Amino acid sequence: MADETYHYDVLIVGTGNAACSAALAALEKTPRVGMLEKASRRDRGGNSALTVLMRFAFNGAEDLRPLVRNYSDDEMRPLLEGLPHRTEAELWDEIMRVTDNQSDQEMLQVHVTESLKTMHWLASKGHDWSPATIRDDNVVTMNGGGAGLQQRNFSILEKAGVVFHYETSAVELVQNGQGRVTGVKALTPTGFATFNAKSVVLACGSFESNPEMRARYLGPGWDMIRLRGVPFNTGDGLRMAMDIGAMPHGSWTTCHASPQDINLPVFTVPSAHSLRDSLTRYMYPWGIMVNTKAERFVDEAWDTRGRTYAAMGRAILAQPSGIAFQIHDAKIRKMNLYTPNYASATTARANTLEKLADELDLDAAKFVKTVTEFNTAVQPGKYNPDRHQLDGKCTAGIYPPKSNYALEIDEPPFEAWPVRCGLTFAFGGLKIDPKTAQTQHVAGRPIAGLYAAGEMAGGLWVGNYASGSGMMAGATFGRIAGTHAAIAAQQS
Ligand SMILES: Cc1cc2nc3c(=O)[nH]c(=O)nc-3n(C[C@H](O)[C@H](O)[C@H](O)COP(=O)(O)OP(=O)(O)OC[C@H]3O[C@@H](n4cnc5c(N)ncnc54)[C@H](O)[C@@H]3O)c2cc1C
CATH class of the missing domain: 3.50.50.60 (FAD/NAD(P)-binding domain)
Structure with a gap:
């Protein structure tokens, strides 16, 4: 040539x-x-x-x-x-x-x-x-x-x-x-x-x-x-x-790194694009996230989803084994908040928090304690899971706090979505x-x-x-x- x-x-x-x-x-x-x-x-x-x-x-x-x-x-x-x-x-x-x-x-x-x-x-x-x-x-x-x-x-x-x-x-x-x-x-x-x-x-x-x-x-x-x-x-x-x-x-x-399904492949290419749509896990503002020690580790809603997701990957990577679980209760499904890509997500579901913890291989007593403490800390206020604005419905007296969209996790069935950090770009x-x-x-x-x-x-x-x-x-x-x-x- x-x-x-x-x-x-x-x-x-x-x-x-x-x-x-x-x-x-x-x-x-x-x-x-x-x-x-x-x-x-x-x-x-x-x-x-x-x-x-x-x-x-x-x-x-x-x-x-x-x-x-x-x-x-x-x-x-x-x-x-x-x-x-x-x-x-x-x-x-x-x-x-x-x-x-x-x-x-x-x-x-x-x-x-x-x-x-x-x-x-x-x-x-x-x-x-x-x-x-x-x-x-x-x-x-x-x-x-x-x-x-x-x-x-x-x-x-x-x-x-x-x-x-x-x-x-x-x-x-x-x-x-x-x-x-x-x-x-x-x-x-x-x-x-x-x-x-x-x-x-x-x-x-x-x-x-x-x-x-x-x-x-x-x-x-x-x-x-x-x-x-x-x-x-x-x-x-x-x-x-x-x-x-x-x-x-x-x-x-x-860098930009966000929560992705635990089964995120090592990389993708444009010709495999449709697969990727199903792997983002951006419903965390509507629930809590815990690590493998059954502890919360981040304010899940310090801002809107579009202004937090690119920093959430780093928070997840810092956890033991670099993984976390997004936890939701039945209210989130009833309110039709799920995005379609969760339909194919890796998940666990149970009618009690203890059983959910077992499914996830978490210390059940610790997990129940974390969720109970969170529920107790939820403050009154109008819940408004708007993607454009914050509702100010928060927790008080726990660390990390949840600054918006804080709703008790108390209605079975409970669901968990294992997630890992996916790097988008530096x-x-x-x-x-x-x-x-x-x-x-x-x-x-x-x-x-x-x-x-x-x-x-x-x-x-x-x-x-x-x-x-x-x-x-x-x-x-x-x-x-x-x-x-x-x-x-x-x-x-
Ligand atoms: C799954 C996913 C979803 C995203 N969704 C959004 C979104 O909705 N909105 C948004 O704003 N951003 C989104 N982003 C981020 C967005 O993709 C980037 O901000 C944007 O694509 C960067 O554009 P770019 O042209 O700089 O890079 P790219 O689009 O990555 O293009 C870089 C190109 O350079 C080529 N290249 C690399 N090295 C060489 C070389 N040595 N010689 C020749 N060619 C080379 C690569 O093959 C590639 O074609 C997303 C990213 C991912 C991974």
Whole structure:
């Protein structure tokens, strides 16, 4: 394979949502766009192909109309009653709240102010959404989920003549004497090849699929963790960029990790997507969680589900054997709170707490004591298991507390759902200029010709995250990266 075969204006590494958004934006300025993908064509699309939601700012139904073209206001109304708006100020506050005020403010400013514009831009490319039916605090879901979004992206990009190189792993950045990035060396099915480009966009995910990097940055126990997503995001883009002096940015010791069925496989790929939908275990706000010592270990509802789930995985991993049990009583089923994916969950059920403990191999006396103490601590108040807001119905006098949705667990049959931590992605990334997505050198100046987006751009998420944010940030900064990479290519 001859190196000189490949010459692009803009070369994009990865085919996730950030990469595809970069490609869509670059195409507005140049048709000479190429994409490298480590996976096969069948499993292209990255973690983005496994998703459902995007979290964005909006001021009311008018802002949603371009997204939900086939739905009437009547069909949107039930959702808007729960969440009539998420203004830019509210989205800013939400992200600052989940990150303990540690989100990079310049990144966040762009993320917040560009989110709705980016949604409308995606809609202008042919994407569409439906009112959300899943129990999440977002209002619309992508039609066909992330798989649908990515299918549409691929068909638009293929029609426009974008060249895809599958089973091709970027391994090294190529630079000229002035330090400008001029291409990428990659391992193709037939050996190494150099892909020359006027600009390169790195959008090849974080390091969640690399056990050595997980151990190095996230710490003990994370090397053996199971992934919710693809095995391809091994931190190659981060390593390649840092090898030429790119500045790391954001939180390298924290990640997005959530409660998953105990039988979560080690990883998944987009072609096995339907299986994954059934494995998330996000009903913990409606009950309690105990570890194998039959002890509660976390406030199950310090905030809404969408603002706690990404931090819950870490809490579960810290427990003995890294597992926990979600405990519910019959009231939760009567209130129809279960999401459909629990239908296929691993479960135990019994008419007494003692029998449930036996089924779970827990110390029965201890388990009964934990549940009784919890029940006694539940305070009066109106229970309102709303996915958009907190009800303030809490416990008093126990540790850990439960800050919202606290209902006694006292009505048989009792049910338990064994869960483990599933890693979604790591938060550490590269320092980019938020206005252009150009990467920054440790020397304090931009790296000519090199842009980054999606999970590769660090700074937004620290310690925790709000549901739907990764796809939104990927689209926003992917679009910015593609635009500025193409402008730079035209100027070079
Ligand atoms: C099961 C699941 C559900 C999720 N649900 C949501 C949701 O509903 N909403 C939300 O906002 N977020 C969700 N997320 C998080 C979301 O997937 C990420 O935030 C988002 O996909 C990141 O996009 P990306 O383009 O940066 O990375 P990805 O989509 O992961 O794309 C990275 C791509 O780079 C490729 N690649 C890696 N290394 C190389 C290399 N060396 N050379 C070439 N290619 C390479 C990979 O194969 C992959 O195609 C979910 C994640 C998972 C796992």
